Amino acid sequence: MKLAQKIKIVRIISRLNIGGPAYNVKILSEGLPQNYDTVLVTGKTDPHEGDMSYVLGETNQVRHVYLPELGRNIHGVKEIVAFVKLFLLLRREKPDIVCTHASKAGFLGRTSAFFARVPVVIHTFHGHVFENYFGAIVSKLIIWTERILAKITTKIIAISDTQKEELAQKYKIAPPHKIHVARLGFDLTPFQKPPVQKEFLVQKYGFPQNKFLIGIVGRLVPIKNHSYFFQAALEVLKTRQDVHFVVVGDGELRRHLLLEAMRLGIQSSVSFLGWQKELKSIYDVLDLVVLTSKNEGTPVSLIEAQACGKPVIATDVGGVKDIVFHGKNGFVIDANDPKRFANCMTKLLEDASLRAEMGSFGKDFVFENYTQTKLLHHMSQLYQTCV
Numbered sequence: 430m431k432l433a434q435k436i437k438i439v440r441i442i443s444r445l446n447i448g449g450p451a452y453n454v455k456i457l458s459e460g461l462p463q464n465y466d467t468v469l470v471t472g473k474t475d476p477h478e479g480d481m482s483y484v485l486g487e488t489n490q491v492r493h494v495y496l497p498e499l500g501r502n503i504h505g506v507k508e509i510v511a512f513v514k515l516f517l518l519l520r521r522e523k524p525d526i527v528c529t530h531a532s533k534a535g536f537l538g539r540t541s542a543f544f545a546r547v548p549v550v551i552h553t554f555h556g557h558v559f560e561n562y563f564g565a566i567v568s569k570l571i572i573w574t575e576r577i578l579a580k581i582t583t584k585i586i587a588i589s590d591t592q593k594e595e596l597a598q599k600y601k602i603a604p605p606h607k608i609h610v611a612r613l614g615f616d617l618t619p620f621q622k623p624p625v626q627k628e629f630l631v632q633k634y635g636f637p638q639n640k641f642l643i644g645i646v647g648r649l650v651p652i653k654n655h656s657y658f659f660q661a662a663l664e665v666l667k668t669r670q671d672v673h674f675v676v677v678g679d680g681e682l683r684r685h686l687l688l689e690a691m692r693l694g695i696q697s698s699v700s701f702l703g704w705q706k707e708l709k710s711i712y713d714v715l716d717l718v719v720l721t722s723k724n725e726g727t728p729v730s731l732i733e734a735q736a737c738g739k740p741v742i743a744t745d746v747g748g749v750k751d752i753v754f755h756g757k758n759g760f761v762i763d764a765n766d767p768k769r770f771a772n773c774m775t776k777l778l779e780d781a782s783l784r785a786e787m788g789s790f791g792k793d794f795v796f797e798n799y800t801q802t803k804l805l806h807h808m809s810q811l812y813q814t815c816v
Contacts, residue, residue: 472499556726614804
């Protein structure tokens with residue numbers, strides 16, 4: 430255990446695109462105690478993803494190294510360049526710990542750390558790409574690669590108990606003793622502010638008056654399965670006209686989803702807001718928040734929604750059941766049952782007391798379990814035991 434001097438960490442993530450990993454990396458880079466010295470390495474964000482580099486604060490405790498070759502896409506030559514740059518950086522910095530986040534940074538960061546002889550290497554899975562991203566052959570190759578990488582990794586971080594079980598038992602990435610559960614943590618202070626009046630927000634965002642608002646927040650990419658959301662919306666609209674649906678986010682499928690809403694005849698009942706930096710006011714105006722993903726780690730949007738006292742409905746994937754308890758703070762629905770998903774939305778719209786009860790339960794739950802204070806204390810203790 431290294432206590433006498435600062436512990437140096439090089440933290441590597443492919444890019445700070447909008448989503449949970451960027452929040453997690455920001456908090457861990459800037460919030461650790463003064464006995465940590467952090468170098469944060471990030472790559473290039475694609476234009477349609479939404480850039481969250483603005484979340485990095487002005488602090489002398491963290492040095493930010495920009496490595497454009499660490500972007501999202503695979504280019505071959507760029508990966509070789511990124512590996513060499515990372516290797517040289519690690520040889521120069523001589524960190525006590527290398528922490529990598531998500532797939533691409535996990536591969537390049539851990540292999541460069543191995544060759545640079547970094548004593549401690551920690552990798553965080555913010556979800557995984559073992560299912561619903563690629564074909565069967567590529568998925569098997571990724572799993573085998575992760576099993577090999579696990580052998581040169583000191584600790585693997587899972588962000589939920591469900592994810593740990595998947596990594597250890599379902600995909601056999603590493604034995605259970607090597608996988609450590611560290612739940613995400615957030616600065617939930619902004620969500621404690623009183624809500625803005627709904628009438629003002631409805632006017633601000635151009636929503637129709639006197640309608641229930643159901644929202645989904647996330648990247649417009651295949652894995653988020655907005656088509657399922659639209660199918661459920663169509664079912665709701667068959668029986669009631671007092672509902673409007675809100676899509677927050679952007680991505681490669683924006684045009685496709687606009688056309689799909691038109692094809693289904695629901696375009697007048699759907700608003701596309703694009704990326705929004707101020708999400709608190711969005712959650713305040715929504716009556717319930719949903720998630721229809723095919724795969725997830727721990728969905729940040731559902732944690733934020735619950736922090737605002739909103740009931741949630743989500744597909745039964747990844748770590749959803751670790752934060753949504755069916756019948757208590759929302760509903761968890763099979764990923765192939767949009768009609769039942771729609772029925773649960775309707776049930777909540779018809780029962781204001783149930784919405785309030787579930788919202789209150791969810792708010793208490795996330796403020797008890799997902800604060801950045803808990804995350805920082807937990808991870809600091811883990812780092813201390815590793816060096």
